[in-house]
Amino acid sequence: MKKTLYTDEFYDARVDSLESAKVIVPLILKYIKPKNVVDVGCGTGAFLSVFRKKGVKKILGIDGKWVNKEKLLIPQKDFHVADLEKPLNIHDKFDLVISVEVAEHLPEKYAETYINSLTKLGPVILFSAAIPYQHGPHHVNKQWPKYWVSLFKKKGFVPVDCIRKEIWEHEGVAFWYTQNILLFVKKDYLKKNRKLKKEAEQTNESFLALVHPKMYLIKAKRKK
Numbered sequence: 001m002k003k004t005l006y007t008d009e010f011y012d013a014r015v016d017s018l019e020s021a022k023v024i025v026p027l028i029l030k031y032i033k034p035k036n037v038v039d040v041g042c043g044t045g046a047f048l049s050v051f052r053k054k055g056v057k058k059i060l061g062i063d064g065k066w067v068n069k070e071k072l073l074i075p076q077k078d079f080h081v082a083d084l085e086k087p088l089n090i091h092d093k094f095d096l097v098i099s100v101e102v103a104e105h106l107p108e109k110y111a112e113t114y115i116n117s118l119t120k121l122g123p124v125i126l127f128s129a130a131i132p133y134q135h136g137p138h139h140v141n142k143q144w145p146k147y148w149v150s151l152f153k154k155k156g157f158v159p160v161d162c163i164r165k166e167i168w169e170h171e172g173v174a175f176w177y178t179q180n181i182l183l184f185v186k187k188d189y190l191k192k193n194r195k196l197k198k199e200a201e202q203t204n205e206s207f208l209a210l211v212h213p214k215m216y217l218i219k220a221k222r223k224k
Contacts, residue, residue, distance in 0.1 A: 016174040017046040023173050025050040031195050034095035038121055041102030045074035056181035076093035085110040087117055092121040104130035108141045111154050119155040123189040145208035157184040162199035
């Protein structure tokens with residue numbers, strides 16, 4: 001990913017991330033009570049800032065060197081610079097790993113490396129990535145969910161579709177999160193979390209590929 005693509009203006013325009021996080025984070029807390037959270041590709045740290053306000057004391061944001069630290073919504077000491085195209089050299093383990101609308105920015109040849117990095121960080125991953133025809137800057141690997149499901153399954157993680165139904169018509173959540181956001185949970189972890197186990201059993205992998213009406217209307221208007 002190139003610095004010129006991720007300017008201050010790009011991050012300033014992502015106010016929707018903070019507003020979306022304010023809705024999504026409490027829903028995550030219904031299923032797990034993380035003591036520590038890491039966000040890979042955190043941008044200015046919107047999701048982490050909300051978790052911090054909810055009482056999570058240990059947070060870590062990871063992103064490229066182009067992020068202006070003066071724009072961070074989290075303490076600078078909690079921000080780590082890394083190249084997401086390479087294996088992450090982070091030895092800590094986290095209760096929750098976040099990667100939302102990041103994976104599509106990495107060339108496909110790095111996709112498996114990226115997923116491997118995420119799965120080494122913790123047993124529960126909040127994940128979303130742009131689907132085909134979803135407009136956005138530097139979207140170089142847009143895939144349907146089954147693509148990511150197959151990569152996560154290689155590492156022993158299964159999809160849990162428990163958030164989208166709670167936010168599908170919520171006007172305060174950006175459509176790309178509503179459309180794409182899933183949990184990926186390590187199979188062994190499900191044995192000790194009944195709520196997530198129940199949601200995993202109710203998740204139908206044949207119905208993970210959804211297109212939100214807002215995205216549909218955007219594409220339809222452009223075709224006129």
